[in-house]
Amino acid sequence: MSDSRHADRRRARRRRPSPDSRATGSRRFPVTGWVTLVAAAAVLGATVTVVIVNRPPAAAPPVANAAPVSAEVTLETSLWKSRKVAKATAQVEHTPLELGTRFKAARDGEVAGMRFYKPAAERGTHRGSLWDSEKKLLAKVTFTGESGSGWQQAMFDKPVPIVAGRVYTVSYHTKNGGYVASPGVFDDPVRSGPLTGQAGVFAPAAKSSFPSRVHSKRVSYWVDVIFRHRERRHFPRPTGRPTGDPTAVPTTGDPSVTPTPEGSATPTGGVTVSPTATGTGSPSPSSPVTSTPESSPTRSHNSDPSESPSASGTPKPSASPTPKASGSGTPRPSLSANPTNQPTKVPSATPKPTQTPTPPPTGGFPGAGDTGVPAGVSLKESKSITITKDGTVIDGLEISGEINVQADDVTIRNTRLAAAPGEWGIIQRSGHSGLTVEDTEIFGNGKQRTQFGIINQGGDLTVRRVDIHTISNGILTEQGLIEDSYIHDPKYYSGDHTDMIMCTSGPPSGATLVIRGNTVINTLEQTGAVALFQDFGVVRNVTVEGNFLAGGGYTVYGGAGAKGTSSNIKVVGNVFSKDVWAKGGYNGPVAYWDKNGAGNEWKNNVWEDGKTVPEGG
Template sequence: MTVVVINRDEAPVAAPKSTPVAAEVTLESSLWKSQKVVKGKTQSEKTPLELGTRFTASRNGEVAGVRFYKPASERGTHRGSLWDSDKKLLAHVTFTGETRSGWQEALFSSPVPIVAGRVYTVSYHTGNGGYVAQRGAFAKPVSVGPLTAEEGVFSATEKAAFPSRRHRARINYYVDVIFRHRERRSLPDPTNGPEGGSAPSPSVVPTVSTGPETSLTPTPTAPGQPSGGVEVTPTPTESTAPSPTPTRTTTHTPTPKPPTETPTAKPSPTTPKPSLTLDPTRQPTVAPTSQPTAPGGSWPNGSNTGVPSGVKLTQSKSITVTKDGTVIDGMEVQGEINVDADNVTIRNTRLAAAPGDWGIIQRQGRSGLTVENSEVFGNGKQRTQFGILNQGGDLTVRRVDIHTISNGILTEQGLIEDSYIHDPVYYSGDHTDMIMCTSGPPSGAKLVIRGNTVINTLDQTGAIALFQDFGVVRNVTVEANFLAGGGYALYGGAGAKGTSSNIKVVNNVFSRKVWAKGGQNGPVAYWDKGGSGNEWKGNVWDDGKAVPEGG
């Protein structure tokens, strides 16, 4: 790992200007939100049906699975399918673990590649012929992100078969697709350190392991043709699970609708926090975007973190681990990974985190979790509170790409290195931090945050935040990271509970590329200059000028 140390008494040397670059991130799209409830009376044709949706995608990608909305009266087994324009079956899956009603979802054994612009059909088979529907929904195509739904289709068939017919009322049968694609975005490039020196390279080379309510409005139909059932108006009923985020005194003024939120994991802290007022009219010096990529593998970015190319992933829903020493390798998980065991390893895994409190959690009393060469992300529509939440002991996070969440990692101890943690999504009431510690590590333990790219594209709270919510912060090293954004890029550990100690902030690069001051208000806040063992050394701006102690 190459680091650049600059004596604060020496004249700084300007570095070459970096230029915007592009990087990729995994995004997931569907046509209808899974949190929307389709209310209304249901219709049953009392004959087996295949119900589907014709769609196209504006970019190449993969279909990971199929969703459909199930009325409460519907029973029996359902099979989901994907078809091409030649009526060829590309994939099928039998739904398991269905709820009594609402959106049901099933993932294919392997994602199916599809080509931009081509017409595909996603469908499900019902033996009872029960469904809900919306008349006139496809009077014109429905577009959401890269997806465009053209029409609802059906067939009367005893077994799963291509749905080739359409209703003249342009009905939506609420069949949906789970589409994933890699999207490139333009970002600031944090490639160069002072004097053009290289930023830290990953310390370990990745190793791929195998291993409402409505009334019926029937219309005349042909035999076996769905009547259109009920006209329905989806009604959002989104809720947010209790958040374990400690309450702080930050004031927010963005406009998103506030979900209900009650901190439960820990008592509300009494330590005062800086009161920040967000200014929605103020913009960063560059537009906040995703994934800053550095050519040449310098700083961690979208090309040298996450799942290595060539790794074949196996589809899975949420995973709970209860056996010590378990290894999760080469998985594509939709939901969460709940670790209630010691010395668990998660590698080469992509986690599309479900809305809720976390993507990955290590439970209290457990220790030794390692997450490496993996990607954790939310859907950007409903809050995922934490990418990784550590309630237990030692944690190692290495070469992990975490994005599109409220908070990246919360841990009091362990090692976070060579990772790319960036692009949070704001929801009303949030305090957004990419890496957060809320007290010092337990006696004999430490927290090392080293060689990461940490970018908070919002104006609160921090990129790295060491808070005294539950105790005095001690024994933390923040070394050789690229830091940008938030209210302050770094909260340094000071607070009302006592003087922090043994906090070492060395050889970091603070960037002005999101906010002109590093963070909206400055590079650093809450730094104890006189704390025993506290060290501030070699910290510079991305133009090579020194960042004074405590900012």
């Protein structure tokens, strides 16, 4: 899963016919000749992502005219965007069907999985398949944990290598015969990065079978492929990192003073290992405290960070994934930003003088090659762990489940955590402080939601050289230090709001939150890479410095909100990338930036080409 990465920054969007070029009103697109159509919705657009991997150790952001540095990257591409909805038709034939998309790739690579768009009326089990041009079945998968409607995704047990230029078909089988269709989508080939979608295909079939028939109206049945390939890219070489405010560095959690028991290569006293991973995000029954957070940090927030928290804590989707009825049946891309997601305009403050950064040694941003468990480290298998002894060190484990920290000054290092579906991978409980997580990888299974990689309910937290991916949200903390880490590839599940690093209120008095030298990439069009929200209080004393940032609805949410004016928020010396979206984030690089907040600074933030990212975007 750690190889799951992003797509081409120069993504080629397919040409779309204008809405006026398509007939309106009720349409009939029978795949076999007996179907009745009902207005509904389908998804249009191209999904593209890019992830930086195998790069030199983390250092500083680039400046204009800096010499480039090359890096081998893994790119992941699909034909269509995950959540933007346009008009189409939902249909039920009440007969078994195989529905798919015929495609080819311009590069050698591998198919990791597939997706299909599900109408609200569709029922039953769905099985996905990948076929070559000779009708040979290359891979199959059963979809699990499906939502009521919208995009459904499943990953093959092993990625399947495919050859550039050869034709393949990805398809799914429905016993009920319910699906979403749009005419004219394949009037021209659909292109996204190296992928070309050639045609929608179908077959009446009692069980999974190769679909070869093409409707005369060039219908798309909204079946998508998840394709990966390797490519060498050139990036500006960082030549300096602003020093920022020296008072913004946390005063606790320094690993040099963290108590480390002797002979602590494996968990020792105070650690409870459950006999099995429960998969629920809850500690084992032997845990001396309840697994329920004292104050729930898992509340999904609206894109408006000023919204008060939901009393129930239930995630609220920003846009319904359920297709909406329309009388026109005219497919039309929905590319404009949701008006409710627009930032509140704040009057500009007098610009602060630019401070020349102090140049450190040159280098790159962190990626898969210099985060996570170092090469050569042997790992011992373990299940979920609950830690109750201060100063415990977890070192060299391969854990399936969770790590529940109910002690102070705990260190987790050289550990690979396959987080069970549920709330978190690692949690530091309320009333405890000093957790350090370093040289560790945390990830979900990609099929069932893991809500957070790391949740901090307590005091100081240090995260260093950690690789977090394939989860809904990366790290939630109000204080501490996150540095030299690689946080990327979130997975969307119905109702999610996805943030790679999130703070939902200001740190306690005297504490700070520093986010520096990280690669942070949100490959979705919501919510953010770094998100400072006023869900539970006014945000203050946060430094976001020297990071590589990309993606999300907005790449950075700057801490403004209805609860008060944020203060001492410093966003300095970061590189904003257009690798995921042309504007940095889907809607832009930053929202909710308080220009008038005391001590707030926005300076030396640049795009990859060295051009300035202006204050407030």
